Amino acid sequence: xxxxxxxxxxxxxxxxxxxxxxxxxxxxxxxxxxxxxxxxxxxxxxxxxxxxxxxxxxxxxxxxxxxxxxxxxxxxxxxxxxxxxxxxxxxxxxxxxxxxxxxxxxxxxxxxxxxxxxxxxxxxxxxxxxxxxxxxxxxxxxxxxxxxxxxxxxxxxxxxxxxxxxxxxxxxxxxxxxxxxxxxxxx
Amino acid sequence: xxxxxxxxxxxxxxxxxxxxxxxxxxxxxxxxxxxxxxxxxxxxxxxxxxxxxxxxxxxxxxxxxxxxxxxxxxxxxxxxxxxxxxxxxxxxxxxxxxxxxxxxxxxxxxxxxxxxxxxxxxxxxxxxxxxxxxxxxxxxxxxxxxxxxxxxxxxxxxxxxxxxxxxxxxxxxxxxxxxxxxxxxxxxxxxxxxxxxxxxxxxxxxxxxxxxxxxxxxxxxxxxxxxxxxxxxxxxxxxxxxxxxxxxxxxxxxxxxxxxxxxxxxxxx
Amino acid sequence: xxxxxxxxxxxxxxxxxxxxxxxxxxxxxxxxxxxxxxxxxxxxxxxxxxxxxxxxxxxxxxxxxxxxxxxxxxxxxxxxxxxxxxxxxxxxxxxxxxxxxxxxxxxxxxxxxxxxxxxxxxxxxxxxxxxxxxxxxxxxxxxxxxxxxxxxxxxxxxxxxxxxxxxxxxxxxxxxxxxxxxxxxxxxxxxxxxxxxxxxxxxxxxxxxxxxxxxxxxxxxxxxxxxxxxxxxxxxxxxxxxxxxxxxxxxxxxxxxxxxxxxxxxxxxxxxxx
Numbered sequence: 001x002x003x004x005x006x007x008x009x010x011x012x013x014x015x016x017x018x019x020x021x022x023x024x025x026x027x028x029x030x031x032x033x034x035x036x037x038x039x040x041x042x043x044x045x046x047x048x049x050x051x052x053x054x055x056x057x058x059x060x061x062x063x064x065x066x067x068x069x070x071x072x073x074x075x076x077x078x079x080x081x082x083x084x085x086x087x088x089x090x091x092x093x094x095x096x097x098x099x100x101x102x103x104x105x106x107x108x109x110x111x112x113x114x115x116x117x118x119x120x121x122x123x124x125x126x127x128x129x130x131x132x133x134x135x136x137x138x139x140x141x142x143x144x145x146x147x148x149x150x151x152x153x154x155x156x157x158x159x160x161x162x163x164x165x166x167x168x169x170x171x172x173x174x175x176x177x178x179x180x181x182x183x184x185x186x187x
Numbered sequence: 188x189x190x191x192x193x194x195x196x197x198x199x200x201x202x203x204x205x206x207x208x209x210x211x212x213x214x215x216x217x218x219x220x221x222x223x224x225x226x227x228x229x230x231x232x233x234x235x236x237x238x239x240x241x242x243x244x245x246x247x248x249x250x251x252x253x254x255x256x257x258x259x260x261x262x263x264x265x266x267x268x269x270x271x272x273x274x275x276x277x278x279x280x281x282x283x284x285x286x287x288x289x290x291x292x293x294x295x296x297x298x299x300x301x302x303x304x305x306x307x308x309x310x311x312x313x314x315x316x317x318x319x320x321x322x323x324x325x326x327x328x329x330x331x332x333x334x335x336x337x338x339x340x341x342x343x344x345x346x347x348x349x350x351x352x353x354x355x356x357x358x359x360x361x362x363x364x365x366x367x368x369x370x371x372x373x374x375x376x377x378x379x380x381x382x383x384x385x386x387x388x389x390x391x392x393x394x395x396x397x398x399x400x401x402x403x404x405x406x407x408x409x410x411x412x413x414x415x416x417x418x419x420x421x422x423x424x425x426x427x428x429x430x431x432x433x434x435x436x437x438x439x440x441x442x443x444x445x446x447x448x449x450x451x452x453x454x455x456x
Numbered sequence: 457x458x459x460x461x462x463x464x465x466x467x468x469x470x471x472x473x474x475x476x477x478x479x480x481x482x483x484x485x486x487x488x489x490x491x492x493x494x495x496x497x498x499x500x501x502x503x504x505x506x507x508x509x510x511x512x513x514x515x516x517x518x519x520x521x522x523x524x525x526x527x528x529x530x531x532x533x534x535x536x537x538x539x540x541x542x543x544x545x546x547x548x549x550x551x552x553x554x555x556x557x558x559x560x561x562x563x564x565x566x567x568x569x570x571x572x573x574x575x576x577x578x579x580x581x582x583x584x585x586x587x588x589x590x591x592x593x594x595x596x597x598x599x600x601x602x603x604x605x606x607x608x609x610x611x612x613x614x615x616x617x618x619x620x621x622x623x624x625x626x627x628x629x630x631x632x633x634x635x636x637x638x639x640x641x642x643x644x645x646x647x648x649x650x651x652x653x654x655x656x657x658x659x660x661x662x663x664x665x666x667x668x669x670x671x672x673x674x675x676x677x678x679x680x681x682x683x684x685x686x687x688x689x690x691x692x693x694x695x696x697x698x699x700x701x702x703x704x705x706x707x708x709x710x711x712x713x714x715x716x717x718x719x720x721x722x723x724x725x726x727x728x729x730x
Contacts, residue, residue: 013224029256037245038231039220042202051244058248059255064594066256067603071590082221087591095599098657136211144210150467152217157471158632158661168475168661175472271580275566329564333625336528336560337581338553344581450549451528 014081022069029066036082037062040089047153047163053096061089087154094159135185143178146171193219193226195233202233202241273351274322276329281355284317288363295367307367309410311360311374312381313402318352319385320398323449327395335450342446349382376431381405383438390441390448477540479504480633480663481525485534488517488524494532495520497687507659509674509695510667511716512684518667519561521684522637525665526558539632554583557626561637561667563619567611571602571621574610578625596624601650615642623651627658634664640673652677675699675712683716685723 014036020028037058044054065072065085072084136144149160157175161168193216200208201216208216220226234241291306323345325331334340357375364374381401388397481503488496495517512518523529524536527543536543541552565574575596579589597606600620610618619642626634640648648670655677658664668674674681675695683691683698691698695712702714706721 026256033249033252035224035227035231037248038234038241039227041241041245041248042230042234043217043220045204045241046201055244055248059252060598062248062252063255064598067606068590068594071594080222082227084591086221088595091591091595095595095657098660099653133211133215136214137209139210141210144214147467148214152214156630158630162661172472172474175467179467179469179472271577275569275577330566331564332528332560332562333558333564333578334581336526336553336556336558337578338550338583339581341550451530 018065018069018072018081018084021066022072029062032065033062036085039082040085043086044089044093048093048097053093053100057089057092057096060092061085064088064092090153090155091159094155094162097162097165132182132185135182138185139178139181143174143181146174147178147182150175192223193229195229198226198230198233199237202230202238272347274328274348276327277318277321277348277352280317280321280327281352284314284356285359287317288314288359292363292367305367306414307363308374309413311364312377313405314360315352315356315378315382316385316398316402318356319349319382320395322348322352322394323386323389324395325393341450342442345386345442345449349386353378353382373425373428376428376435380431380435380438383435383442387438387441387445390445475540477537478502479537480539481665482537483535486521486524486531486536487533488520488529489532490517490520490529495687496524498534499684499687499689501682501689503663503665505659505661505663506679507655507664507666507677509678509681510665510684511669511671511674511681512690513720514669516684517687518684519637522558522635522665522667523560525633526556526560526635527553528558550583554629555632557629557631557634559622559626559636559639561641563622565610565618565621568609570607570609571613571624572597572606574621575625575628579628582629584629592628592630596628599627599654600624601647616644616647619643620647620651623654632662634658634662635667636665637667638669639666640668640670648673671712671716672710675710683719685720688723690723691719 014032017028017032017035021032040061041054041058044057045051048054048057065088072081139147145164146160146166149155149163150157155163157168157171160166161171164171166174197208197212197216201213220230234245288307288310291310294306321327328334334344357378360374360378385394385397385401388401389395391397392400479502481501483499483501486496486499486501487494497517499521510518510521520529524531525538527538527549531543538552539555541548543549543552566577569577572593575593576589579593580586584592594606597603600623602617602620602624605613605617610621613621619639623636623639626636640651643651652673655664655666659677659679666674666678675698678695680692680694681698682689691701698715698719699711700715702708702711702716702718704714706714706718708714708717
């Protein structure tokens with residue numbers, strides 16, 4: 001299962017930048033950082049409240065981008081540069097959590113949310129498709145969290161378990177319950 | 188919905204760490220941001236304006252990052268896709284095969300007594316065996332144990348590598364045969380039969396040993412007597428082709444049946 | 457419903473099905489032959505996530521045991537289950553091997569390959585999906601600290617670096633079972649320290665088996681230790697328990713070495729000093 005997406009962005013710029021980075025172009029690397037780092041850091045901060053870990057992961061990600069830009073340019077024809085960067089960043093985040101003996105506190109925010117959206121957000125909510133949207137909204141927060149980790153962030157069960165600080169069995173159970181709940185709404 | 192972007196207010200709340208954004212909107216927003224440079228640009232502006240602590244984090248990260256990004260990154264490399272077909276240690280041995288066949292060719296040219304069987308034609312059936320032996324030989328492949336422990340190890344990989352060997356050796360044989368003015372077409376089926384027999388026997392006693400055994404048997408039992416007696420035996424006669432065909436099929440069936448042998452270290456050392 | 461693949465992925469039922477096994481590695485009376493000798497003679501194991509050290513003198517059967525766990529040798533007797541699947545049939549083995557990472561003791565490599573090319577080749581052999589290979593390889597290279605030598609040919613590397621490249625190929629497919637046979641051979645003390653950190657990181661959600669004769673490595677990095685002698689498991693417990701088994705009268709320069717000698721002597725009382 002997944003989320004219906006109908007927006008296609010114009011992405012040549014980031015891909016072109018990455019190709020130039022692959023040739024060693026420092027200016028393009030600078031530009032890539034300028035353009036993508038705000039997005040990446042905000043997304044990471046919403047998954048980890050420890051600023052030191054976030055800074056570490058950001059640095060490792062961009063360093064990996066610098067070193068491996070050639071591989072991306074060669075391999076992911078038609079893939080999104082930004083998507084590729086998120087793949088790197090999410091795995092680095094999981095590795096950072098593994099390195100710590102105890103897990104950094106997740107923002108407690110993730111588990112708390114109101115139910116009724118503001119009226120002007122309806123337009124974007126429509127992008128999700130009303131049925132799926134309302135199903136997601138009504139999903140219990142801990143189930144949605146697992147689903148987000150696996151589906152939106154693209155992590156495996158083991159990686160999700162490390163990131164959320166849960167046993168693997170719990171992750172699997174919650175994922176199953178989420179799927180069942182979504183399927184009930186969609187059918 | 189292709190023109191709809193996220194509202195500035197939603198991005199604002201997202202950047203600000205607002206915990207009250209409903210689940211589906213948050214999901215849609217993050218999915219959208221991954222695809223929309225326009226909204227990412229908006230987000231960057233909002234970060235610059237509204238959250239100075241994030242901005243300073245970003246510049247701090249950059250100042251530490253920049254000196255590390257010194258050595259040139261890896262260039263877009265030619266992929267070693269050839270390695271996925273041929274065993275990485277194959278090339279010198281193919282050269283050896285070519286050398287042997289070339290020498291046979293020279294012998295044929297040098298000694299053109301009429302009626303004498305062509306050395307090229309006699310050696311052609313066992314020509315691929317060197318390459319096959321090397322492709323799956325414990326002693327010659329340094330990463331043998333590593334390779335045999337992987338999921339892709341097994342019949343599929345063996346066949347892939349064998350095909351790579353045949354893809355080089357068969358054209359070589361055709362070329363040499365044309366130059367020696369003998370018909371090597373007759374030798375192609377024996378070639379395949381020997382190859383499959385080597386793999387089948389190799390599953391039992393090790394591929395390199397099997398190749399040595401079969402090649403020696405051929406030389407001793409056929410090539411030697413033929414050169415000494417100067418007569419063409421049945422095995423190279425066109426009438427013998429069905430026998431070769433049967434041998435080939437038998438070899439293939441045996442290889443298929445014992446495919447597990449190629450995924451393990453044999454207990455033979 | 458599905459959308460752009462790079463944003464979302466489908467979660468299939470098999471991935472979230474409940475785990476059917478209690479232990480990643482389970483063996484019951486395992487017997488494995490090496491040549492004509494029964495090198496592993498009745499070993500019982502139940503190993504889960506964590507770092508498990510495997511100690512023992514040369515010829516005790518450690519390498520044979522690890523090879524059996526890597527499904528490279530077929531057991532001669534007893535039961536062996538990896539990730540809940542019994543080791544035996546063909547297709548099961550292929551799926552199973554995708555979850556295993558293995559570094560053999562005599563680790564061979566292709567000299568003309570660069571580090572990156574070699575690890576990419578191994579990733580291909582391990583059936584890592586093609587589009588994931590470059591990122592997975594980069595991650596493995598960075599985790600073992602070879603990022604600045606990644607594009608040099610392997611024949612230009614020192615012994616310790618080659619060993620590290622071997623560890624990298626073992627972790628490139630993010631395995632659930634990691635089998636390392638003498639991974640620290642050739643590493644200098646600083647590198648061994650980094651390696652132990654990596655082991656701890658991996659042990660948080662992976663079942664790692666490290667076979668080594670360097671007792672100190674085991675003492676620090678492992679959650680539990682197994683001591684093998686003459687094909688059997690002589691001891692299974694924490695490093696602290698191993699230390700406690702030794703006394704002042706036993707040979708050894710550290711408490712854990714004394715424990716090691718004491719337990720081996722008990723098993724093989726007439727064993728000479730070599």
